[in-house]
Amino acid sequence: MHLLAASTQRNLGMAIAVVAIVGFAIYLIYNVLWAGRGEKGSEVDLAPNRKPYLSDEELETSKLDLALVSGLVTLVIIGVALPLYWLGEPGRQQGYLEFSRDQFTSRGAGQYEERCASCHGGGGLGGTTATSVTDDAGNFIAAIEWEVPALTTVLYRFSEEEVRHILDYGRPPTPMxxxxxxxxxxxTTQQVDELIQYIQSIQLDPHEVEQEVLNGLVVQVRGDVLAANSDLADRLDAANAAVSAAGADDAAAETAARNLAAVEQEIRETSEQHIRDLASPDRGELLFNNEEYGCARCHTPRDSWRFTGPEATPGAGPVVLAKGSPEEAAEVARLGNLIPINIPGGGAFGPNLTNGATLRQFDSAEGHAGFVTIGSQEGIGYGNFGQGDGGGQMPAFGVCVGDRDSSERSAIHGFCTLEDGSVRPGMLTAEQIADIVAYERGL
Ligand code: HEC
Ligand code: HEC
Incomplete structure (x- = not known):
């Protein structure tokens, strides 16, 4: 609607301009090309001041009325049309803002597809990128796949300026x-703006974020849950076998698939209950290691790495060794001291949190939780000796900060306020942060 207002305005302006230009052209043609060449010697007839003028009767009636009425009409136009025009001005500005935001989003989407999707996945859903580990001198050590985070929750954790910082400077020495x-x-600055605008358009809503965090925990406990519930494990095996056995029989395949989905649902519910029953620090450990986006990504060495083994069959592509698999353990052992040892919280992009580091930094669990809630901000100290000099790269996990430092003209402005006026929650709840803090303080 605002857009419409803006374009109606433009059309009107165009029409007036066209009328003025055409009128002026006619005037020129008439005067210069035609009237200007009037017959010579006819000045007596042509000169206005030599013609008898209108009589007083005529001047004081229709002529005067005409002048007065046209004056009045002009006044009315000025008096009414101008305020009317200005009444529409905020709408036009809003319309332009929305128009340029849409334009930025679609340009940003194009940029994203071209430059980011290969790593961050289509739609920003996350992916992997093949890279290699080298020593300080640049010598090849091992081929790995680096797990690339989804971008669908970044604005919960990082403000616009912090995202800009990541885009501007990357995250050396990661593939970003x-x-x-x-x-x-x-x-250019504008292209970065467009990307941020696009990223804003793909953010999940709070309920989806909550589910995603939970999904990451459920994946981690699945093995334990199946081991502890042999009945469930047996039914899963049976359901999977039935799906394979059904083959081309449509009716059987449908029944088998429905049965499998029901067993999966039960595993999910049992897992969620299992997670609720865990002791706080144990649940904190799951949250810390959450692959959907936890703390280990930045605080545990090589957490984002998956070793790629040699090609099993030439030409079949590298084999990705699952994290923690016997093959990976063998690969890590083979590489010996050439790669950083995977000590949980041992420090990577974020500082080392082990050996009581967080106890020295934060006198109380509350202070510690407060920091995890709001994250770091460039130039703002935290805890007992935290510098806050990382460009604000410790994310805020307990409050939405996407629009913390955005101005009213920014596209991100208002991101953390939902349409119904309520405030978007952070990525993690206060209880979840308390769980993580309980785990971290024991590292
Ligand atoms: C070569 C692969 C690669 C490409 C291309 C790439 N990224 Fe990244 N990006 C990464 C990796 C890997 C990380 C995580 C680094 C880490 O482990 O800390 C990352 C992190 C990020 C983060 C921080 C996410 C967070 O929540 O911590 C943002 C934002 C981001 N990238 C945006 C982009 C945008 C926008 C583009 C395109 C202009 C892009 N990236 C292109 C690999 C890539
Ligand atoms: C994108 C990378 C990243 C992720 C993910 C991350 N951190 Fe951090 N973290 C940092 C950086 C960088 C710092 C240093 C902050 C600074 O100096 O500004 C830090 C600092 C900290 C500190 C203070 C350590 C000290 O001794 O000063 C704690 C505690 C902490 N993070 C906990 C967490 C927890 C808990 C999570 C997960 C919920 C987490 N971090 C996830 C990057 C990250």
């Missing part, structure tokens, strides 16, 4: 390179 001009990357 510097993209913006300040970090030596190829993108």
């Amino acid at each position: 390179q510097a993209w913006g001009a300040p970090g030596g990357g190829p993108l």
